[in-house]
Amino acid sequence: MMNMIIQAVLILIYATFMGFxxxxxxxxxxxxxxxxxxxxxxxxxxxxxxxxxxRESITHGFIYDFGPIFALGASILALMFLPLTQNFQLFSxxxxxxxxxxxxxxxxxxxxxxxxSSGNPYSGVGVQRGLLTMVAMQLPYGLALxxxxxxxxxxxxxxIVKAQQIAGWSILVPALLLAMIVxxxxxxxxLGLEPFDITTAPAEISMGPMVxxxxxxxxxxxxxxAVQLFAETAFxxxxxxxxxxxxxxxxxxxxxxxxxxxxxxSIYPRFTIDQAAKFLWKWPTIMGIIAALLAVL
Amino acid sequence: xxxxxxxxxxxxFKLFEPLFKWARKxxxxxxxxxxxxxxxxxxxxxxxxxxxxxxxxMPNPAPRMADLFLITGYVTPKTLKRIIIxxxxxxxxKYVLIHGSCPINGGVYWDSYNVVxxxxxxxxxxxxxxxxxxxxxxxxxxxxxxxxxxxxxxADGWKRYxxxxxxxxxxxxxxxxxxxREKDAKRWLAWx
Numbered sequence: 001m002m003n004m005i006i007q008a009v010l011i012l013i014y015a016t017f018m019g020f021x022x023x024x025x026x027x028x029x030x031x032x033x034x035x036x037x038x039x040x041x042x043x044x045x046x047x048x049x050x051x052x053x054x055r056e057s058i059t060h061g062f063i064y065d066f067g068p069i070f071a072l073g074a075s076i077l078a079l080m081f082l083p084l085t086q087n088f089q090l091f092s093x094x095x096x097x098x099x100x101x102x103x104x105x106x107x108x109x110x111x112x113x114x115x116x117s118s119g120n121p122y123s124g125v126g127v128q129r130g131l132l133t134m135v136a137m138q139l140p141y142g143l144a145l146x147x148x149x150x151x152x153x154x155x156x157x158x159x160i161v162k163a164q165q166i167a168g169w170s171i172l173v174p175a176l177l178l179a180m181i182v183x184x185x186x187x188x189x190x191l192g193l194e195p196f197d198i199t200t201a202p203a204e205i206s207m208g209p210m211v212x213x214x215x216x217x218x219x220x221x222x223x224x225x226a227v228q229l230f231a232e233t234a235f236x237x238x239x240x241x242x243x244x245x246x247x248x249x250x251x252x253x254x255x256x257x258x259x260x261x262x263x264x265x266s267i268y269p270r271f272t273i274d275q276a277a278k279f280l281w282k283w284p285t286i287m288g289i290i291a292a293l294l295a296v297l
Numbered sequence: 298x299x300x301x302x303x304x305x306x307x308x309x310f311k312l313f314e315p316l317f318k319w320a321r322k323x324x325x326x327x328x329x330x331x332x333x334x335x336x337x338x339x340x341x342x343x344x345x346x347x348x349x350x351x352x353x354x355m356p357n358p359a360p361r362m363a364d365l366f367l368i369t370g371y372v373t374p375k376t377l378k379r380i381i382i383x384x385x386x387x388x389x390x391k392y393v394l395i396h397g398s399c400p401i402n403g404g405v406y407w408d409s410y411n412v413v414x415x416x417x418x419x420x421x422x423x424x425x426x427x428x429x430x431x432x433x434x435x436x437x438x439x440x441x442x443x444x445x446x447x448x449x450x451x452a453d454g455w456k457r458y459x460x461x462x463x464x465x466x467x468x469x470x471x472x473x474x475x476x477x478r479e480k481d482a483k484r485w486l487a488w489x
Contacts, residue, residue: 027350031348034344036345036348036350039350039353040353046319046320046323047320049316049317050321051362052317053321054388055390057388058361206329207358211361214361214362215362215388218361
C-alpha cells in the first residue's frame, strides 16, 4: 500500500513536470515555425509559479473553486490508470480503456462547471462551444476505440500493449491505421488545439471558460492542462504506437505524437463551431465506420 | 512612514517570495487592451522581428490573469472608465506601462476638450515611454525597464494604488461624477 502511494506521487511529479515541458515544447515549436526565437522550454512552469504568486484571489462561490480541482482530480485519476510502461500499471481493471477514455473528457466538464458559475458571458459562450465540440467528437472518438477493441478483443490497456509487443504496433494493421487517423483528428479537439480551439478562442471570446480565472485557480488549471497533456499523449502511444518498455521510450513516442499535433495546429486556422461539428460528423465518422467494419471483418 | 508601510505579502508564501519574484519578472502577460494608435506597435513586437515572447511576455485577452497593462495612446474619458475597471479587475501585483506622449501630457491633443491629459492622476503608472509614436525598440526598452524594476522591487504601482486610493478615487470622481462605477460598470459588466 505504502509502495503504491509512493509510486503514485512519483508518477504525478514526473507527469506534471514533463507536461509543463510539453507545453513549453508546444510554444517553442510554434515560435520556431513562425520564425521567432520563442520562450524557453520551462516557460509554462514560470507562468504557473507567477500565477501562484498572485496576492489576491477572487472567487465567485464554491463551485467556481471546485471546478479546477475536479478537473485536476479527473486528469490525475486518468493518469493513474495508464500502463506507462509495459509491466507497470498502478490501478488496473478489465475495462480500463473505457475508464481512461471517459476520464480524459471529464476535466473539460470540470472547467465548464467552474466557468459557468462565474457568470461571465464570455465563459458562457465558451462553455456552450466546448460542450458542442465534446458532443461532436464523441462519435468518431467512440468509433476509433470500437475498431481498436474489436481488433484486440479486450478492454484492458495492459493486454493491448502486450498484444502490440508481440504482433507489432497497431498502426501496421490497415483498419487500425484508419482508426489512428480518426483518433488523431479527435486528439486535436481533446487537446484544444487548432483547428478545434473554438472553446478558448483567444481573439474572439478572450479565453472562453478561462476568462474569469486568475491567480491560484488559473495556476491549478495550468497544472491540470500539463497532467492532461501527459496523460493524453501517453494514451495515444499506448493505443496505437505499441506502448513502451521504459519511460525514455515513452517520452520519445509522446514527443512524436505531440509534434504531429503541433504541426497540424500551426498550419490550420480555427473552425467555427458549426464547421467543426459538421466536419467531425462527416469525415472522421465515415473513416471511423470503415475502420470499425474492417476490424470486424 | 516606515511603520505605516502596508505589507501585502501573504504569510504562508513568504518563504517562496524570491522564487515568485523570479517568475514574475520572467512571465509578464499583457492585457490586450490597446487604446489609441499605439496598438499598431504591438504586432511587430509580437512577431518575428522583435519577438517579445523570448522574455516570456505574452498577450493575454483576459484581464484576470494579466500582469502588465499597456496603455498605448491617448485616453479619452470614455476609455478611461474602461481602463480603470480593467485595472481594478487585474490581480496584484500588476504593472502599468504607458506608451507615447498622449497619456503623459496630452501630446498633440494638449488642447483637446475630450482627452485626459495626465493619466497618472487616475491610475498609478510604473514606466512611461515618451515619443509620438515610440518605435518598437523603445517599447522593448520600456518593457525591459519594467523587468528591471520588478527585480529591484520598485515597480510598486499596485501598492501605491492601495495606499493612495482616496487620491485616485477623488480624481476619478471629479472627472466622471460621483457614483459612476455603480452606474456604468453595471452596464458593461452585466454579470456583477
